[in-house]
Amino acid sequence: MPTPDSPPPATTDAEQTLLWTQIKAEARRDADAEPALASYLYSTILSHSSLERSLAFHLGNKLCSSTLLSTLLYDLFLDTFSNDVELRAATVADLRAAKLRDPACVSFSHCLLNYKGFLAIQAHRVAHKLWTQSRKPLALALQSRISDVFAVDIHPAATIGKGVLFDHATGVVVGETAVIGNNVSILHHVTLGGTGKAGGDRHPKIGDGVLIGAGATILGNVMIGEGAKIGAGSVVLINVPPRTTAVGNPARLMGGKDHPSQHKDVPGESMDHTSFISQWSDYII
Amino acid sequence: MPTPDSPPPATTDAEQTLLWTQIKAEARRDADAEPALASYLYSTILSHSSLERSLAFHLGNKLCSSTLLSTLLYDLFLDTFSNDVELRAATVADLRAAKLRDPACVSFSHCLLNYKGFLAIQAHRVAHKLWTQSRKPLALALQSRISDVFAVDIHPAATIGKGVLFDHATGVVVGETAVIGNNVSILHHVTLGGTGKAGGDRHPKIGDGVLIGAGATILGNVMIGEGAKIGAGSVVLINVPPRTTAVGNPARLMGGKDHPSQHKDVPGESMDHTSFISQWSDYII
Amino acid sequence: MPTPDSPPPATTDAEQTLLWTQIKAEARRDADAEPALASYLYSTILSHSSLERSLAFHLGNKLCSSTLLSTLLYDLFLDTFSNDVELRAATVADLRAAKLRDPACVSFSHCLLNYKGFLAIQAHRVAHKLWTQSRKPLALALQSRISDVFAVDIHPAATIGKGVLFDHATGVVVGETAVIGNNVSILHHVTLGGTGKAGGDRHPKIGDGVLIGAGATILGNVMIGEGAKIGAGSVVLINVPPRTTAVGNPARLMGGKDHPSQHKDVPGESMDHTSFISQWSDYII
Amino acid sequence: MPTPDSPPPATTDAEQTLLWTQIKAEARRDADAEPALASYLYSTILSHSSLERSLAFHLGNKLCSSTLLSTLLYDLFLDTFSNDVELRAATVADLRAAKLRDPACVSFSHCLLNYKGFLAIQAHRVAHKLWTQSRKPLALALQSRISDVFAVDIHPAATIGKGVLFDHATGVVVGETAVIGNNVSILHHVTLGGTGKAGGDRHPKIGDGVLIGAGATILGNVMIGEGAKIGAGSVVLINVPPRTTAVGNPARLMGGKDHPSQHKDVPGESMDHTSFISQWSDYII
Amino acid sequence: MPTPDSPPPATTDAEQTLLWTQIKAEARRDADAEPALASYLYSTILSHSSLERSLAFHLGNKLCSSTLLSTLLYDLFLDTFSNDVELRAATVADLRAAKLRDPACVSFSHCLLNYKGFLAIQAHRVAHKLWTQSRKPLALALQSRISDVFAVDIHPAATIGKGVLFDHATGVVVGETAVIGNNVSILHHVTLGGTGKAGGDRHPKIGDGVLIGAGATILGNVMIGEGAKIGAGSVVLINVPPRTTAVGNPARLMGGKDHPSQHKDVPGESMDHTSFISQWSDYII
């Protein structure tokens, strides 16, 4: 069972500073090369003195509306990030995860500015903190803005670990009692949904290192074991053992339910979406 | 066959007033508890004298753009809601549906402000009315704004009953000749799509009380019988009898096509997404 | 193998002028009939002297943000469209494709203003051009804005042919090395995704005239042969031969993998989504 | 003593309708001739069904800010104008005054859209009504917005008659207990100021038909008699008799204080700024 | 000679806290009485934890533009006010001055929200601090925004004391080497201007307790002695002795240049604009 709330391996402020230095160097290089983008890069990155200021500014401007002003959101984000080293460590881990796992991620600054999955998760972390402080209406208002702007709908009560990648991210839905472990990778259109109108613990628990393919739907208080892999488009309603692969609609375990195949890699990190083809697909051309 | 255009059980103005009183009480409680949200709550709810004014204001500000001004949309929404008691009754029924069926819906005001499915449906009702008045270009412009802002794409000609819940809502697509009955619940990424390039009646008809799970795709002029349930991720191309359950891609009827199992509850209201697991899934761990 | 970069059949400026004349006539008719929409129609269409100016204006206003100003984007779009006759020809072909294939498309101006799929593709064409000019950070910033605003995520390196229709479009994801041929029709929630964390050529190649149904997921460097049809909700991990139909999760070839059925029409143009029902579905009621 | 609150000569709704018809005709002519302005003309005039709707829309958009939304102001203005025929009559009289007296006023629509003096007065009339209804904080917020946007600072308690023209208007200041009669014309930079820190009735009373030249400063509870003329740049601290002319700093009465010259025309209507030259100026070249 | 940069009588944080408590009480009273204004009052005052946060928020939103974002300005203002107790003390003194001297100032919150003179001075204090830190381009950009938004043009190098009131404020111009002492009151359209194109010390020095009437123009490096009074519309080009009154164009000293009359009150605080009438004006009616 994932325990994403337990202390992560120490991400020191030094590490954050190092990353921030690199992000600024990337942005400066891009600003020099592309004057049309320089204003954007200065306002979002180069004018700020720290990663949390840059992120608070960017999220505040992205998520604001005519009735929720950017200055209010900026203040809220900056205050929360500044006072919670865990949040800042998670941001750093998420940035590293995107850069490491997504070959289309050309730089940290690219992820910071442009990845709606990354931005949605960071904003969610603030909403989650508000939720745990019983500031629920504000947390829910944030959830709504994240869903409007990024098309990513994460209930503020959901718990998300570190080093998590929401790749492409459009359409991801994460329910109230869902838990996502560390080093998980989730593609777009993935649902971690509930069982119905009854309250209580009713959403999936995603173990560390899990990979969930595009469009997969996981419903109910089921456990996706650590290092498991869920194929794209799968519909999963029951537990999936650690380091096994579930595919299809309804999902079947690769290798059969009695002796399912087990892989050695950590799919959430290795990001191998398709190596089970030969075992699974019914035609070879 | 659903007849969502027939007169609903009378939702009196008294009922709307009662609900509005409750919404204001909720908003006032939240504003008192959370100063950072008070401005938002006053501008969207507490400064207004009626539910339709609040809704028109909120939708006008959400759906406006630099070329479709908020004042114009506010005017349009307010005028339409004020002059159509049926629309107002449907709004009340939709709010009650969300509160009753979604355990994550903590208050009516939460739904009114934050549920993009609810907001998309209300804006669609206005677009639909414009469509029936032959104001098609304006109706289509509204559809486009709803699709941009909420990622919910409902053709203005589509007919939607009362007490309808679009839960999470991102990615829902409803085609031109689709009909959705009363008390239907539809999850995100659901498609009620057409058959191709030919015009005419070509989209699904969804009976009263139907539940359609996340990511289900229903194509063509097929009838989903009242009280039927469509499993998450299903692909449905032919009729589904009343009170039966279709699951899978391609969809099969639970219990078999000849003698499909029939349930007694109304899934659109009971919201039971997953009780068919044991009959369906191919592995138990 | 599609070759979308090869010269298209000459779309002359005369053809564009003709279309633009028609678009203005449509907009003028709508403005006369609907004063509430006239301001919108004048600012987006009727005040402009050419299709590319109208499109650059509309995209600039749709995709701008508080940190990427509309004037900057307008300038960028106008400059790019003005200097590339191929882009303008593709715009014309896309407009014609939408009008011809989508029965809900009532006019060219309707598509130009309101179809997020059309708009996302045109903005992508500019991003793609920037990418080929090594202006990658700007191209990636555009991709991000397109994904935020339209919920359509197309990597700027992806190649898209002419006469392409993204119908409804919400949730479409197209990866870095994907290639989409001419006269292709793609429904919403379709993924042309990669295989994992390794770089290189890793995304699908979609032949001319292909039709991909709603929610289909195609992963890896696979070839979807010209005129093939991919059923809604299908998960495709290996090649699909020309003019065959793949359906299901995992996808099977209609008629069997050894002697798959072949159709004569061009699905991307005929848009027949559902005629394979009788062969595929497991129940008749 | 002016009595601007007494009933004006009946401006019937018919008169307003006639004027509105002319304004729409002007706007339509301009929209046809100038496509670049058509969007502006449709949104501000041609899409509206009445003068008060047009004016409420225009003022709402001009005076809004990020913390005082256009929809709120539109609502406030529309509600106030709709429920007070006197306000609407005053608007009509002010439009006619501008058109009649200012040779640079080429059309009623020009005044309605572009004259900050006209717009400031109309917004003030709403603020004044709020003030008389003891809604003082809202009235003062409006005063502030009018001063920011138009550089015209009118205390909401000040009383302004009908047929009043603030020409150019920048810098006009009107104090709390000031009263301006009917058919008054006031140029820019004019001050109707108070005497100091004591409260009470402490600002000028301007009689019917008065003309006050640019930059004139009138201080204290003094009476400017009906039909009087105050020269540009004058500083007036004591009463000015009816139909006389005061000029200079400090102001002197033309003709001497004992037997001042009296004119027969109504300067506020005849707008003769300079005919006293020969009597006044000390050099002829 | 004023020495506005010397330490003021200690305005303790306690005093600021007391004033802030009163401002919040006023705003709460107004929000309760006027729902239409409540959103504005919550966003500008009631959601903030300190006067400097409220002021930074309000100025950031007032002075921002599409190229100078509100978040950036908010950050700048908040940082500056938070780190400079002198600035905060000056803000408190200015609020008290407005409330005490202007009978139209009904509450501290009214001044904080609506007085462009007060807001312009507070923004200038930040610009002045930037200037002294050699951050001149940013200081000049602020000056420009203050001039655009409030029509008050104060060179960032100018020095302004505490307890200063710019009443109405529109059109005030204060040059680069001007110095304004403590407890000064300046009406609108007042110019503290220079002598020409030569640089160096070339603007007026305004002593403590001076009152400058509306439209007065003071040019050159002249000294306006403490407690002096400058009549409305005066043009002053040479020194004015302490506690004397200069009026007219060109200005004369009341009582004659050899033995000018001296008053005992402090005009900047007593705000007596007009008591010199009998001595000055040339006609009695």
Added chain:
Amino acid sequence: MPTPDSPPPATTDAEQTLLWTQIKAEARRDADAEPALASYLYSTILSHSSLERSLAFHLGNKLCSSTLLSTLLYDLFLDTFSNDVELRAATVADLRAAKLRDPACVSFSHCLLNYKGFLAIQAHRVAHKLWTQSRKPLALALQSRISDVFAVDIHPAATIGKGVLFDHATGVVVGETAVIGNNVSILHHVTLGGTGKAGGDRHPKIGDGVLIGAGATILGNVMIGEGAKIGAGSVVLINVPPRTTAVGNPARLMGGKDHPSQHKDVPGESMDHTSFISQWSDYII
């Protein structure tokens, strides 16, 4: 009599290019020194390829409103500046005039970005061109925006020469038939006004090299001879001979009307506001 419409001494494109190079160098230096301003400097100056693009962008963003979009204005300004070398030459001359004559003008970029007088004049030049092309409604809409945003009200028919400086600029009013020659300097609150309600040629003609002090009011079709100087606060109703000085209210000629003093310098360039003190003021202390 000034002839500002006659061809100016050729300002070659080379000169403009040189100036633009210097402006970019200034902006780059400031952006390097002040990260908080870099975004502003890049968006307004450094991202543009020419002075006219920078100016069109800046004016478009400054003058836009919710009903007159920045993209439309940008287009209009860019098109006009690009096609009229005279306008571009005038812009260059105005920049040089500000830099040369105003000791507070620290750089060309400072003037380009921050001087509302400079910006108002450039926008007026476009409005004037529209006026001469009989695009009067658009020209008048521009005038209105310039008056709202900069508090500078210049009728689009007025003719303004080159090398003109409006210093501080707030409150300047220039009437329909006014003509301003080359190398004129005009301070804030200056009025070049008309005589009344009659149309025709009714506003002042300002000769080359004239200097008009702050708050001066010049009314009627009078000629201010070349090189004349009008003192601050003067009220001028009749002609002023070349190279003489008029001061006071009413204005007198320095030296007497029969043999007025004549100066040798060009006041509009030398900017000597106050050297006539000893001759004029009535007291020496």
